[in-house]
Amino acid sequence: MTERRVAITGLGVVAPIGVGLDETWQALLAGKQAVSKIDLFDPGHFPCKIAGQLQNFSARKFVPKNYRKAVKVMARDIEIAVAAADLAFLDSGIVTKAAGDEPTVDSKRLGCNIGAGLICADLNELGQAVNTAVGDDGNFDYKLWGKTGIENLTPLWLLKYLPNMLSCHTTIIHGAQGPSNCITCGDVSAHLSLGESCLYIKRRAADVVVTGAAESKLNPMGLLRQGLLGRLCTTGNDNPAQAVRPFDIDHAGSAIGEGGGLVIIEDMGRAEARGARIYAEVAGFGAACDPAGIDVEQPSAGNLALAVKSALTSAGIGPGDVDMIFTHGTGSPGEDIAEAAQWRKVFGDAAATIPAVAITGAIGSLFAGSGGVQLALAAKALAEQVVPPTVNFSAPAAGCEMNFAAQPRQTELKYVVAAGYTVGGQSGACLLKRCQA
């Protein structure tokens, strides 16, 4: 039995620069800067008051009418995933249960593997309940909470915040009854999800899988935690559009954001047989970690180099075959320098010449979602034979000498590597290969 190959046949993107693939791609090429002052809530006394926010986003229109009631129990992360899944299926031409017509995919052969982050409870909703349980001393009163306080939370409260609900709602909407998982590995959740989903297809547990990741850290807890880590830019509040500058000489920190990207992957034979538009083949995958990752105060890019090397090895190619590098690039100086060093470990001096891209300047750090958006745009870039611009890049910071450009570049692309790392030390890399019609 020959080994199956995996095609990417649908892309769904929900990002601060655009909702939907075409809108996002055009905005990216045009150099749109979507990091702005936070208006989802008053950023008040937070040192960093800027973020990559979705514009005019509503999940409702991406959810079939008979399921719209359920949007009430979806945290923002879940809404993003559900919208991205809808867009991705639509883009793939595969009809699922959601369309109401006869599905063109066997539900038992349709998998769903959507990565997620730590979803934050709505503090105002929780505060409303908690403040009914304050004792005479002004402190939280457990007895009061147990007796009456908890009834102020809606019965399904917990379900809004379970990370597997990104996948679960998607399986219900699209009737996906094949393998379903939820990888929670921070910023590399999407890479790891895509890698694992390819195994579903290769081991014939599924023929089609919707995979990637989504997240929103656009809430006070997100700002607090990233602030405590010292990763956020606190000097760009007056000029948010240009605040996030991955690998740039003036990089001064990251900004949180919200969004996600999902891709439809499919057995290559199936995709070819139905005449699907194939954006790319997933030609290789690698993952690795850095045991030093528990020291979260030390800026690190994990073990990105080993992940990328494994991805190249799994595809049977060498570093010299790679035509474009899709970086993680948070814009946090220590991390950018550590990441560039990891790329040099793989490519040596060539790391300075292979065309490279970072999209965080335009959208901020989407955590689990960033990998999803990155993978979808890498596939689109391959199909279009364009190296997208690195927004807010002018000249490399010391130690970050890689080939970024603020303008899009038309060039011949055969292999693209897209990789990431996360706080904690895990890293993942996906190698995409051009599929010519």
Next chain:
Amino acid sequence: MSERRVVITGMGTINPLGHNVQDTWKALLAGKLAPSKNELFDASTFPTTFAAQVKGFDLSEHLSPASAQKHTHAGRHCKFALAAAQQAWEQSHLGDWAQLDRGRLGVYLGSGEGSLDFDKFVSLLIDAWEDGQVDTKKWPDLAFERMELYREIEQESNMVVAHLAGEFGACGPAYNVLTACAASTQAIGEAAMQVRHGLVDTVITGGAHSMVHPFGVTGFNRLTALSTRNDDAASASRPFDLTRDGFVIGEGASVLILEEYEHAKARGAEILAEIVGYGASADAFRITDQDPDGDGAATSMRAALADADIQPGQVDYISAHGTGTKQNDQVETRAMKAVFGQDASKAPPVSSAKSMLGHLIAAAGATELITCVLALRDQTLPPTANLHTPDPDCDLDYVPNEARQANVKICMSNSFGFGGQNNTIIITN
């Protein structure tokens, strides 16, 4: 290339019934019951006042002082995982093997989120509450003063993976999955697939979780998923019994070492069992309910049987998901009958360790898989405790109340997650 086989060469556990594999197994065979009054916080007025808790645990009894020092910031469930992993690592003797390639050593866990820094978290909501909402001027001022970096970051569920990689020097693929109650079965199953497909040679896998904290109990109480048998806590977990009224929330961690068979053989490792089948599916039904027909659960079991290339009749024992909720046990029974035949007398015996251990959520599946390995080793089936009143809808042989000697060659372990993610693993000796 012939297919790579996956074997288990080490196991460890910290759970409400024991702080190692041997004590846990003895307690399970004796029918000991873990649930007791909640001592982790004042739950006396909650709808549920009890839980299955890990008691008397101290990480420094499990790791060297230098190692324990590295993990002082770790969350409660992470410390359970470190101790369980240390036991598994020692049993596997991987650390003694000079040729171990740490780039081919992975970590794949199904770990839960770390618990909130609860008292501080609610103090912020109270002290920064103005006009019916959080005042975002006050809140950050207080939050940056009160909250601690590590306590916050350790809540990310990938941090347990980071601690285990740090402790054992793993540089290979590192994953965490969080598919609710199915997480660690899914982690072990996918880890086995990584070994089979050559991504890694060895994996530290399993799960860890503690939701025995105020919002965890609140969340499940609001869903009316927990037993409220407050006057009879020890016997509150009653899978398949007519009087069952919900699951008992628990905590713990279990870790297994998976290894490619030739790799294990080459270094003379003791092989505890082989993972021969893995199946996964989704109900795609509702986020609040299981598919009443049990179709999703049955699909998962069938997928595992097909993966193992064995017939239903060859299965000697099933470790049930068996939570003790009205719905799960009925649906699970229906699913097993769909796979193993409507004639109840022909289905293999099935039992639920949750009747004694409580429900360790993300850590449940790994703990239950360990009981399957021990059932193979000792040719003994652990019982379903507290099963006294038969439910006409649950009419299989659940090994009620007494452990039983049996011929066991093939075991199946099932886990079904809230939201409809189902996973099945099949092992042999």
